[in-house]
Amino acid sequence: MKLSRSEKQYFTDCSLELLKSEIVQRMGTFIQHANVSCLEHSISVAYYSYWLCRKLNLNVDCRSIIRGALLHDFFLYDWHVTKNPKGLHGFKHPLTALENAEEHFSLNDCEKEIIVRHMWPLTLTPPKCREALIVSLSDKFCSIIEILRIYPALISR
Numbered sequence: 001m002k003l004s005r006s007e008k009q010y011f012t013d014c015s016l017e018l019l020k021s022e023i024v025q026r027m028g029t030f031i032q033h034a035n036v037s038c039l040e041h042s043i044s045v046a047y048y049s050y051w052l053c054r055k056l057n058l059n060v061d062c063r064s065i066i067r068g069a070l071l072h073d074f075f076l077y078d079w080h081v082t083k084n085p086k087g088l089h090g091f092k093h094p095l096t097a098l099e100n101a102e103e104h105f106s107l108n109d110c111e112k113e114i115i116v117r118h119m120w121p122l123t124l125t126p127p128k129c130r131e132a133l134i135v136s137l138s139d140k141f142c143s144i145i146e147i148l149r150i151y152p153a154l155i156s157r
């Protein structure tokens, strides 16, 4: 699951605006699964989504995939202790993440779709673009390896 040097550089270039932002770094203070922070989880989802696109040589918008994935869980609270005012966390946090992301960053339609559809099929409306489907699949993969704590063994960057 390695990226080439130029792919790593592309990943860094696409991530930079978001990762240097203080508000995105705040995701590092919230646990997502097991001992993995929300920021680490989001970086993993972005990494694996992009890796999958390169591996399968998919003709998709990789920049939006990386940026959308980095913001897909940008809800900014500890979901283990804080309730989402809109309803159950599992169903509503994509909307909260989208609201936060739109407040702080300029997003394209693909990035918005990635964030708001990433919990499909739990949230019933399916992703309209391949980019959102890829991030949704990577999110499930990363969540499982984090919950099972096999995360460090698989990461090879």
Ligand SMILES: [Fe+2]
Pocket: 072, 073, 093, 094, 118, 119
């Ligand atoms: Fe999520």
Ligand SMILES: [Fe+2]
Pocket: 041, 045, 072, 073, 139
């Ligand atoms: Fe996630």
